[in-house]
Amino acid sequence: MNFITEFENQEEVERDISSCQRRDHIQQVAFSTYHHALTQICFDCRHIRTSIKKEDVNVLEGEKDD
Numbered sequence: 001m002n003f004i005t006e007f008e009n010q011e012e013v014e015r016d017i018s019s020c021q022r023r024d025h026i027q028q029v030a031f032s033t034y035h036h037a038l039t040q041i042c043f044d045c046r047h048i049r050t051s052i053k054k055e056d057v058n059v060l061e062g063e064k065d066d
Contacts, residue, residue, distance in 0.1 A: 003041070003048050010051040013038045020045060 008016070017040050020027050025044035032039070037052035 001043075001046065003046050005048045005050070007054045008049055008051060010038050013040055013049050013051050016040055016042070016047075016049050 017027065017029055017038075020040070020042045023044070025042050027040055027042040027044075029038070029040050031037070032052065035052045035056060037050060039048065039050040039052065041048050
């Protein structure tokens with residue numbers, strides 16, 4: 001199963017969580033106290049939506065921007 005990752009601000013992630021909840025989507029939501037970021041994994045939409053900064057993820061993974 002492939003997922004699309006979206007980097008959004010926290011308000012957008014909250015909006016997406018509510019939208020998926022209204023449509024009875026199966027989702028998992030987590031909050032990172034370290035990065036102060038909200039992340040949603042929606043199994044119906046097949047999206048990962050997060051307010052973590054993309055550059056923080058790249059540093060964690062050791063990747064560079066394309």
